[in-house]
Amino acid sequence: MVTETADRRWLLKALSALLLVLLPGLAWSELTEQQARGQKLYLSGISARGNPVEAYVGGQSVRLPGSVVPCASCHGEDGRGRPEGGVIPSDITWPRLTKAYGVTSTSNRRHPPYDETALSVAIVEGGDPAGNRLDSAMPRYAMATEDMADLVAYLKVVGQTIDPGMSADSIQLGLLIPAPAAPDSLGGVIKAVYEAYFADINGAGGIYNRKLQLVTESAAAEGEVVAAAERLARRPVFALLGAVTGGQGAAVGALMESLKVPSIGPLGDYAGEADSLDRYSFYLLAGTGVQQRSLVDYAAATAKRADAAAAILHPRTAAGEKLAALMASQAALHHWTAIERIGYDPRDSDPRMLVKALRDKNVETLFFIEPAERAPELAWTGLAAAAREQGWAPAMFLSGPLAGHGIPDRPSGFGGELFFAYPTLPRDLSPEGLREFQQFHRRHGLSGRHLQLQISAYATAKLLARALKTSGRNLSREKLVAVLEDVYQYQNGLTPPLTFGPNRRLGADGAYVVGVDTDSGRFSSANWVAPLR
Structure with a gap:
């Protein structure tokens, strides 16, 4: 009896494969x-x-x-x-x-x-x-x-083709990561999350009997990112998962748009590409651009800061210049004119000289943009230490993810105010969502590093699986895009509620602006701010 059942299953599988070859248009072939x-x-x-x-x-x-x-x-x-x-x-x-x-x-x-x-x-x-x-x-x-x-x-072929990256029994999904992808590296832990999530889905039979397959490409340097993304798209893959693009998000997004490859990522890119309306790009959480715009809105709305001298201190890089311009435009929406953009060399600047220049300009509100790579003394803590030495106590506004883990190492005696922007906070983790992730994490023995990024990747995989199931058996890239556009106030237990739409590609459109007590290092306040447009 066991043999007969196995034989029947084999016969049905073989017959299905044969039909997909013989019936016109059901097996994917490249469009002319x-x-x-x-x-x-x-x-x-x-x-x-x-x-x-x-x-x-x-x-x-x-x-x-x-x-x-x-x-x-x-x-x-x-x-x-x-x-x-x-x-x-x-x-x-x-x-x-x-x-x-x-x-x-x-x-x-x-x-x-x-x-x-x-x-x-x-x-x-x-x-x-x-x-x-x-x-x-x-x-x-x-x-x-x-x-x-x-x-x-x-x-002649509409409705009879299967999109690139799909077959009768699989869906290939691409992931772009930094190289090398060691197990505990940023790329390595993100890859492990997706592999584990897909293993769970595939173990339960896949999505409409299609197994999810992860295809990865790595880029060792910033200049290789777009080429790696193109290799990935042309392998081909059905969709791109949260790519680590190293500041090349706009170029990667434009490439995916031209190739009509949907891209679903956990976080917008460094210079605010999450605000773009590329039809095929979706982001769960706000990137640095939206975070910084939320900081500007919060500062303009509190303590009459728009009446005080302010400065945007930014690295002299293409991404830094772009981000500073974005913030200046945001300030203009509040008729905030007393704001100046000041560039610095992220590898060779003296924080004491920067503080002196800012103090001489009577700057009371400082938006500090930290680059991804910098001299240690140019971390915000180094700038705050120089401010303490010179008796300067501004209100300082920063992107939390860029600032890293510097809050516990704050310089004692800094008399100014500190505000950080974060796309998500621990409060977004519901008890059910946290328990679900912890069980998943333990079950697969995942790394303890980059936990917030792991949670974001898990949330991305969860959203994608939901959208693939909702798209139905007759899946296509266009259907996936349409389904994602219909997502409204989706509660996943891991992030703020997510909403997309025809003119909205950022699920959680805003950021938490968190005040920090400079004596204790604890959060003193947290407010959700959706940027004014």
């Missing part, structure tokens, strides 16, 4: 260049060739850009139609359109099968192969002949 151009036109209403595309809508033939009413907005990413507002769009998949005996529409209109010419006529003139007028809700499109050929080529 023409089909890829047609896909862009179908999904976005925009010509990949740069030609104009126009739509004529309704009985009055109102002219609109094609991007306002792309084909996919009604017929769906898979071509099968999405009923909306009493309108039931037709199933326009090629097997349906070309049935040998023709088609009877939902309005009982009958017509012979479509061919390439008839389909082009329907798109341009709004009539079916029998000469019947299509529903008035169906736009008519004006486009170049070459664009029409691209669109028809794609319509």
